[in-house]
Amino acid sequence: MLRFITSRFLQSLLALFLVITATFFMLRFVPGGPFTAEKAVTPEILRNLEAHYGLDKPLWRQYLDYLGSLAQGDLGPSFKYPNRTVNEIIADKVPVSAELGALALSLALVLGISLGTLAAIRRNTWIDYTASTFGMAGISIPTFVVGPLLVLAFAIHLGWFNASGWYGPLDRVLPAIVLGLAYAAPISRLTRGGMLEVLNQDFIRTARAKGASEFRVVTRHALRGGLLPVITYLGPAVAGILTGSFVIETIFQIPGIGREFVNSAFNRDYTLVLGTVILYAGLIMALNLVVDIVQAWLNPKVRLEA
């Protein structure tokens, strides 16, 4: 187990290094830079700007400088927001996205797993059809449609919530529901599929034959195997959900990190792009490792090998 974790950790570190290197150089080959503006600055002012940010040095030098400060945990200053460092922006915004993500994920898990399980044990009944319809609808209707619709109904017509913003506890409700529904849909479908497969297996029949109650059969015997596809899905999904959603954060005016992923690229904010990429890649790698461990724990057929 320890060998497995160590080896995977080292692999991840190498992958992360490759991601950083690729991002660093790809960014520099994109047309336009942090100081590209409609009103052109004079060549002298541009030179001042480049000297200020060290962009006048050769590219390999900038790359080494970046790696050097990265090794000390310093992600550098933001180009777009001069008085904020990338560390500060990430530290300010990740908790917001994580809070929203945690709420949405709880909703998605409870709703998705219950619906998926119900659909599987009541296969081909109206319950199954309703749950499947919900699943399909949830997957096909994008959040930028669901979000404004809920705002229209609950904020504008009923007046229960703010239309957007992130000021009080009530402001969490609508975005968490919209984001939660988006993830609940695939979870319910995966749960249903996984459960159906498990429920048809011999050991379930054996459990039933031994007189176990249906509740016990489902929760004790079937769910453990039936949730395996969900667990696999959750690794990257949790990374995605915790690092925020560009669409939801823009629609609801939430100061999360999700918007920075997209906007930093538009702004050619080199350091902020790299910072968010490192954050996301690191999370994905960490969570995939966790998923592998959890799967081995849930499924005796999986063995962890280095």
Add this chain to the structure above:
Amino acid sequence: MPIRPRLLVAALLFTCLFGAGCGKSKSPSPDSSSAAGSQVPARKVLHMGNGAEPQELDFQVVTGMPEHRLALAFFEGLISEDPQLNIIPGVAEKWDISPDGLTYTFHMRADAKWSNGDAVTAADFVQSYQRILTPALAAEYSYMLWHVTGAEDFNKGKLTDFAQTGFKALDPRTLRLTLRQPTPFLLHAMNHYAWFPLHIPTLKKFGALERKGTRWSRPESFVGNGPYLLKEWSPNQRIVAVRSPTYWDRATVKIDEIHFYPIELAETEERMFRAGQLHATYELPLSKLAVYRRDQPESVRVDPFNGIYFYRFNVKRKPFDDVRVRRALTLAIDRETLVSKVTLADELPAYDFTPPNLIGFKSRHAIQGDLAEAKRLLAEAGYPEGKGFPKVELLYNTLEKHRIIAEAIQQMWRKNLGVDITLYNQEWKVYIDSQHSKNYQLARAGWIADYVDPHTFFDLWATDGGNNNTHWSSAEYDRLLRSALGAPSTEARYDIYQQMEKILVDELPVLPIFFYTRARLQSPKLKGYYTTPLDNYPWKYADLAP
């Protein structure tokens, strides 16, 4: 089988947890302004959409309109502008201009104070100007000060002794600027934040005199001299400005607090306005304009805006090296239909190159000609009925509004001239880069004035102008431009601009389409507020009705 009810109950419980207790305690709401007790007059709190998160509140190192609106709340320059954009006293109560137009002497008021109580001095201004011109600070708007003797050289590092520039503090309350050439629009240009003072001792404390990115502009250390002071800055959430107790003209300030919301998506902003969270939006989605005009006309505000929407021709690329082709395409657009059916916000069709009645300037020359002439010109250029017309691509930046305008124009050219062009879009910075490197044939563009004077629009087409980007060049035009600033009177200067208009109308380096307006939603409660031609409204005049 107890599982179904249990799970259902769990799911229901969870949903209730989210939906429960949905009271009416909305946090930021325009209504909160009228919610105070019976004796004390209610605090007036204005909630404004402000477009985007400001880059910084150190206004010497930013660019952009949301920043300009904030700067006007927190700072005040030597002069100010009233809502009609007439020059009025700011920190300077009066000023003298020498007969040759080269020396400006500002006499500062005794009661101008920083928000920490210090007096605003002439030295503050001079040191602020030295800072913005310091090469190491790398301020993008430093060129706004280049009218002053030595400023450009200092900014470019050719001059290192700031005492040799034309910025002089004669005594604590007298400031003299010596210009390198007469600049008739100087006072208007000075209402730009590049000309605002900074509190030098605060900057020194943070080592910010030659460095951007320090923390002096955070609320806990921020010092300003404007009608409002900074109370809260929550990035991507809001900026709270409260009435300054030290501002010299505080009696005029009517609103106690302004909350600025950096809302990037116009649709989100519109929903917030509808839910009662905002008194005024920063913009208005095109798709909503007609609906609001029908249902709530009292909430729609459309004002002229000092800018022009046009297409650039790359005059070195075929077929636009031929002025007849440029003229044919220019004549074959039905601008009235475009503004009434496509852009919808009362834009003014543009047949010349400067927004009309800008400080009394109105072009006497206009693009004239009918469709028959357009067809004739195109045939003369070798493309009768559009036959043999080379492949032409129109570049625009990725935005719905630009796409539909381009489609309408593409259709007009196809129908009127038989000319078929293709459209392509690029993401903002790629698009800017394509224009700066002149890697395009025909490109959508816009220009918003930096200051209220026709000069800002003529400056664009100078041969070496950084924003020309068309390869177009005219020695006569350049000569006129150079002579304009030295003209003995405004009339003489405007006459020169008229000659320049004529050159532009004859040669058409760009294709003018319309003059901008600015549409926004605004609560009828908000009084005395509207979009000025530069969208930099002086906040102290705005008021909120109960």
